[in-house]
Amino acid sequence: DIQMTQSPSSLSASVGDRVTITCRASQGIRNDLGWYQQKPGKAPKRLINAASSLQSGVPSRFSGSGSGTEFTLTISSLQPDDFATYYCLQHDSYPLTFGGGTKVEIK
Amino acid sequence: EVQLLESGGGLVQPGGSLRLSCTIFGFNFNDAAMSWVRQAPGKGLEWVSLISNTGRNSYYADSVKGRFTISRDNSRDTLYLQMSSLRADDTALYYCAKDIELSYLGQGTLVTVSS
Numbered sequence: 677d678i679q680m681t682q683s684p685s686s687l688s689a690s691v692g693d694r695v696t697i698t699c700r701a702s703q704g705i706r707n708d709l710g711w712y713q714q715k716p717g718k719a720p721k722r723l724i725n726a727a728s729s730l731q732s733g734v735p736s737r738f739s740g741s742g743s744g745t746e747f748t749l750t751i752s753s754l755q756p757d758d759f760a761t762y763y764c765l766q767h768d769s770y771p772l773t774f775g776g777g778t779k780v781e782i783k
Numbered sequence: 784e785v786q787l788l789e790s791g792g793g794l795v796q797p798g799g800s801l802r803l804s805c806t807i808f809g810f811n812f813n814d815a816a817m818s819w820v821r822q823a824p825g826k827g828l829e830w831v832s833l834i835s836n837t838g839r840n841s842y843y844a845d846s847v848k849g850r851f852t853i854s855r856d857n858s859r860d861t862l863y864l865q866m867s868s869l870r871a872d873d874t875a876l877y878y879c880a881k882d883i884e885l886s887y888l889g890q891g892t893l894v895t896v897s898s
Contacts, residue, residue, distance in 0.1 A: 677845075710884055712828075719878060719888045720828060731886075763828055767883045770842045772818070772830040 678702050678766050682775025688783040695751040697778045699764035704744045708768035711740055711749045715760045785809040787879050787889030794895045799869050803892055805862040805879030812860040816883050819864045821875035833883060869896045
């Protein structure tokens with residue numbers, strides 16, 4: 677099984693900060709990676725697919741990069757609506773696996 | 784607009800069975816592989832199972848293999864998850880999701896396994 681190691685598990689940041697979250701795959705997954713945002717009591721919502729393609733309707737302050745084993749989600753200027761938990765997902769091979777999540781909190 | 788509506792959750796005793804359903808709107812169900820994903824209370828996301836668009840192929844997480852069965856009825860635009868031999872650690876919110884990429888998830892249905 678492919679393990680997805682996501683870091684950090686939590687972070688505190690202020691509105692306007694640049695935030696970076698990383699996912700590392702235990703083996704190469706090409707660009708078969710998505711990023712999801714989940715707010716309390718809500719379903720996860722995909723932000724990015726194919727490692728770097730922004731889902732329609734997602735603000736451009738979100739971006740993704742990487743290929744192979746190292747991937748990054750960046751929020752260029754954190755907004756109040758962005759405080760949430762973020763997950764990566766690899767869908768290169770079965771079983772599909774998620775990272776452990778990153779909780780982004782207000783400093 | 785893509786919508787996925789899960790139903791069928793509830794309270795079940797350990798060792799019991801339950802069948803979840805997911806009805807979709809806003810896309811061609813016949814063309815889409817479909818998954819189930821779950822989230823235990825206060826925990827992260829766990830992929831459970833996937834079925835191909837035709838229903839010919841299915842895949843499972845080791846944690847549910849042999850106990851859960853995924854199926855679909857393309858004439859009814861509905862996805863199912865038959866769960867048996869349920870355990871306390873199956874307690875979770877169960878989401879259905881579109882595509883292998885999990886492009887959209889529903890709002891979930893809660894399954895509680897407890898005596």
